[in-house]
Amino acid sequence: MSAAMRMRPLPAGLAPRAGRFILPRQALRPSVERQALQASIRRSYATEAPKAPISPVSKPPKKRFRFFRGLWRATYLSVLVGGAYLAYSIYETRYPQEQVEPDPTKKTLVVLGTGWGSVALLKKLDTENYNVIVISPRNFFLFTPLLPSCPTGTVEHRSIMEPFRHIIRHKKGTVKFYEADATKIDHERRVVIVSDNSDIKGDIHQTEVPFDYLVVGVGAENATFGIPGVKEHACFLKEIGDAQKIRKKVMDCIETAMFKDQTPGEKERLLHMVVVGGGPTGVEFAAELQDFFEDDLRKWVPDIADSFHVTLVEALPNVLPMFSKTLIEYTEKTLNEEKISLRTKTMVKKVTDKTIEAEVTMPDGSKQYQVLPYGCLVWATGNAVRPVVRDLMSQIPAQKNSRRGLAVNEYLVVDGTDGIWALGDCSATKYAPTAQVASQQGAFLARLFNNxxxxxxxxxxxxxxxxxxxxxxxxxxxxxxxxxxxxxxxxxxxxxTLSPFEYTHQGSLAYIGMERAVADISWWNGNVASGGSLTYLFWRSAYLSMCFSTRNRILVALDWMKVKIFGRDVSRY
Structure with missing residues (x-):
């Protein structure tokens, strides 16, 4: 008998004897009571389960995938915060606050131009302190670093345009804007003569705008260096209209080359695209054009696969002279891998409607005259002074020795004037005429006017x-x-106590094709030079962050995504 049986009280009618159960005599007879008693005993033993053995204390299982759960939570939180910020930015853009009306007792500040310098000035200027008037022939701000991507359809042109009235509508003080050409600046009478440049002319075509302070930020026009035929036959790349013109010219050359019974020589000429200028604009456009051919044109127009060709012409010994020697060599190697013909030390002397006549410096130092047939010529080099700036320079004796633009002092005040400032490409300073310089000059002038x-x-x-x-x-x-x-x-x-203007170089970026880019970035007390696919991702993220508004960033990102999924459009528009 087990210990559990001994400890359990016996049912009525049972008596232990010598380890056995003795039933009463009357209980030996089969009866219903006996069966019930046996069933009760069986249930009693069945419900008495043996106790489980006591196991030693075990450690709790370790938490698995803790890092990934933390990463997921951080990502989830970042998406929520980013979405909330994006929604707020869109709301703020769509619904600007009411503005303060101009005060006649305050001084009038006139700004010429809607480029990098002028927009940077207006972005940080407290417009409640002045009656601000902006005059420009275009009513939008253009993000020029992505302009070379427009002719090939990598980025749509409206994605890099920010309506100027969106910009000034978000200022606290009202800013007046006139879409017009500034034809003359009379600094003695302190007026600007402007002309309506729209196709629809009103009753008043020309008028005067008086000013107390004037900021000249009209930029520069394309320089032809006096080379015959450039202005008549070349396409420039400085404005949205230029990008659209290049697009039409490239597609016209392709479709004309595919015309029935076209001669092989003429087909080869039409499909030869020449880019003059080895700076960032020329290199980026040549790379974009070659990408356009490799990724899309070759697929949809297979007949041009053996004839389409891109040539990059540069008068200097190297392209991208503002970059380090290592990056210049990497760029030239990449261009050769892309099958872009690179012609350095080649100076264009004359341009006709079908050919380029150039003087080439050979490795031994001798000069050789060559003729290059082309279908589309893109001129992406040099700046020239605009007529309104040249006219102002002729009025001021202190400007007689200046050639590149308006000479200014360390506070960007035009030499020989009082109350007139100049910034950007129309000013002559010791710095290169880049968007980065103009933007910092605009921010400096905003601080100056606020002070x-x-x-x-x-x-x-x-x-x-x-x-x-x-x-x-x-x-x-x-x-x-x-x-x-x-x-x-x-x-x-x-x-x-405002210090004079000092330019801080943040670095240079350039796209060189095949989803590669080069970057020469200022870091602490030195520079970081890099090139390749990772630099290309940095190039894209940097330009995306530099876009003026949330709207531009979203549109550009969608354009890149669209091209990645569907490819570039090959239609003529």
Missing amino acids: MAKTQNLEQELKHLEEIKAESKVQEDQEAIDKEIAKKSKAIRKVK
């Missing part, structure tokens, strides 16, 4: 305190006023 307004307000308050002090007879009041005057005077000295 000027603060100084004027503090001087008015100081004058008012001096008047109160003169009328006051109480000694204690005069002492309090003296303390306030000293405080205002100190604030004026602090505001007036």
Whole structure:
């Protein structure tokens, strides 16, 4: 008998004897009670389960995939925060606040141009302090670093255009805008003569805009260096209209080359695309054009596979002269891998409607005259002074020795004038005429004008305190006023201490084709030079972050995604 049976009380009618159960005599007879008793005993033993053995204490299982769960939570939180910020940015863009109306007692600040310098100025300028007027022949800001991507359809042109009225509508103070050409600046009378450049002419075609302060940021036009035929036959790449013209010309050359019974020689000429200029614009456009051919044109127009050809012409010994030697060599190697003909030390002397005549410096130093037939010629080199700037320079004796643009001092004030500033490509400084320089100059002028307004307000308050002090007879009041005057005077000295403009180079980027890019970035006290596919991703992310608005960033990202999925459009538009 088990220990469990011994410990359990016996049912009624049972008596233990010598290890056995003895039933009463009457219980031996089969009966219903006996069967019930046996069933009760069986149930009693069945419900008595043996106790489980006590196992040693085990450690809890280790948590698995803890890192991935944390990463997922961080990603999820980042998406939520990013989505909320994006929604707020879109809402803020769509629904601007009410603006302060112009105050006739404040000074008038006229800004010419809607380029990098002018937009950077307006972005940081407190427009409540001035009556601001902007004059420009185009009513949008153009993100020029992505302009070489437009003719091939990698990026749509409207994706890199920000309507200028969107920009000025988000300022606290009202800004007036006139879409017109500034034809003349009379600095003695302090007026700007403007002409309506729209196709629909109103009753007033020309008028004058007076100013107290003037900022000239009209940029520069394409330089032809006096080479015959460039202006008549070449396509430039500086404005949206230029990109559209190049697109039509390239597709016209392809479709004409495919015309029935076209001669082989003419077909080869039509499919030869020449880009003059080895700077970032020329290199990027040549790379984009070759990508367009390799990724899309070869597929949809297979007959041009053996004839389409891109040539890059540069007068200097190397392309991208602002980059390091290592990156220049990497760029030239990549261009050769892409089958882009690179012609350095080649100076264009004459352009006709079908050929380029150039002087080539051979390795031994000798000169050789060559003729290159072409179908489409893109001129992407050099800046020239605009007529309105040249006219202003002729009025000012201090500008007679300046050739590249308006000579300015360390505060960007035009030499020989008072109250006139110049920035960007229309000014002659020791810095290269780039968008990065113009943008920093605009931010500098915004700080300067904001400080000027603060100084004027503090001087008015100081004058008012001096008047109160003169009328006051109480000694204690005069002492309090003296303390306030000293405080205002100190604030004026602090505001007036604005350092001269100094350019800080942030680096240079360029796309070189085959989803590769080069970057020469300033980092701490040195530079970081890199090139390749990872640099290409950095190039894209950098340009995406530099786009003016959330709207532009979304449109450009969608354009890149569309090209990756569907390819570029090969239609003529």
